[in-house]
Amino acid sequence: VTSKCLLMKAEMTGSKSGRREKPKDAFEDTDGLYDPECENTGVFKAKQCNGTTCWCVNTAGVRRTDKHDADLKCNQLVRTTWIIIEMKHAERNAPLNTRSLEKFFKETITKRYMLDGRYISSVVYEKPYITIDLKQNTSDKSPGGVDIADVAYYFEKDVKGDSIFHNSKLNVSIDNEMLHFEKTVVYYVDEIAPEFSMKSLTPGLIAVIVIIVVAIVAGVVVLVFTRRRKGKYVKAEVKEMNEMHRGLNA
Structure with missing residues (x-):
């Protein structure tokens, strides 16, 4: 299995020369296909740039920081230890x-992409979603062994009908019945949390955060107002009781 970094570089080279058009939905990450810088071993360099704009990536080549200028420092290539592949199959009765x-x-996964089966943590089916978990720590991966990031890249392109194995298309057949997918999403979990600022969050996520904060503030205001009203009621009740008591004594 060729490394993902070298595959992406080859795709960009083909696109630039006109030999191969860039796939419309090759990636689910927010940046899409870019021309990566690779180490001699085929892995991604921790720092990637497009002109004077730079960012840090994980071992899957996915951006994990905000974009900065060329002075950005990426001290290490952070390992992606968990990849979640989520697929939604087409509607079916059973x-x-x-x-x-x-x-x-x-x-x-083990035969086509030569990944050791112990890295397949689980395959879960909850109609219509199929979720595959690939987990591989730094200590688990042997030198020269297949990386889960490369496998996820090959697999995603296979499922989307843009196989890197040009003469060997992947046909997903379960019990002799072809399975078609409406959507495939790949999520990445790194051994060190990504470093995104609030300004890099999508408008939708920011809106959700704002709604939650407003709801919490509103709840606190209602609680304080309710307690104050209750306090006033108790004080008024005590005052009335005292007046009645004085009236009886008189």
Whole structure:
């Protein structure tokens, strides 16, 4: 399996020369396909740039910081230890056989991409979603071994019909029935949390955060107002009781 970094570089070279058009939905990450800088070993360099704009990436080549100028320092290539591949299959009446589905994907990943089966943490089916978890720590990966980031890249392109194996298209068949997917999303979890600022968050996420904050503030205001009203009521009640008591004594 060729490294993801070298594959991306080859794709960009092909696009620039006109030999191969850039796939419309090759990536689910926010930056899409870019021309990466690779180490001699084929892994991504920690710092990637497009002209004078630079950012830091993980071992999957996915941006994990805000974009800065060329003075940005990326001290290390942070390892992606967990990759979650989530697929939504086309609508169907009956659910798939869970055991057959799990067997198909585990065999495909181990045989087609040569990944050690112990890195396939789970294959979960919750109609219509299929979720594959790949986990691989730095200490787990042997020198020259297949990286889960490379496998996820090959797999995603296979599922989307843009296979890197040009003469060997992947047909997802469960119990002799072809399976088609409406959407595939890949999530990356690094051993060190990404470093994004609030300004880099999407407008939708910012809106959700604002709504939550407003709801919390509103709740606090209502609670304080309610307690104050309750306090005034108790004081008034005590005052009335005292007046009645004085009246009886008189």
